[in-house]
Amino acid sequence: MQRPEALTELPLIPAKRYFTIGEVSELCGVKPHVLRYWEQEFTQLRPVKRRGNRRYYQHHEVLLIRRIRELLYEQGFTISGARNRLDDPGHPGERR
DSSP states (O other), X not given: OOOOOOGGGSOOOOSOSXXXXXXXXXXXXXXXXXHHHHHHHOTTOOXXXXXXXXEEEXXXXXXXXXXXXXXXXXXXXXXXXXXXXXXOTTSTTOOO
């Protein structure tokens, strides 16, 4: 199985207010079905839903998805471990 691109190789996030799930998928190197799954697993990830339940992500959510991706794919955390790491406000480097 091929590893996702390193975070340093991800494209810059454009200065937009909202991003579609397809745009976020490309910006973060994560497939749309994975993003939908992460919404169920990470309570911090709550995109706005409009027009027929279409998801619209804000800039801070794109950054959060990149952080989740880093924890899971690069640092080897489990979903539960990543959730705990994100919930720990005392851990340095979590607020990016």
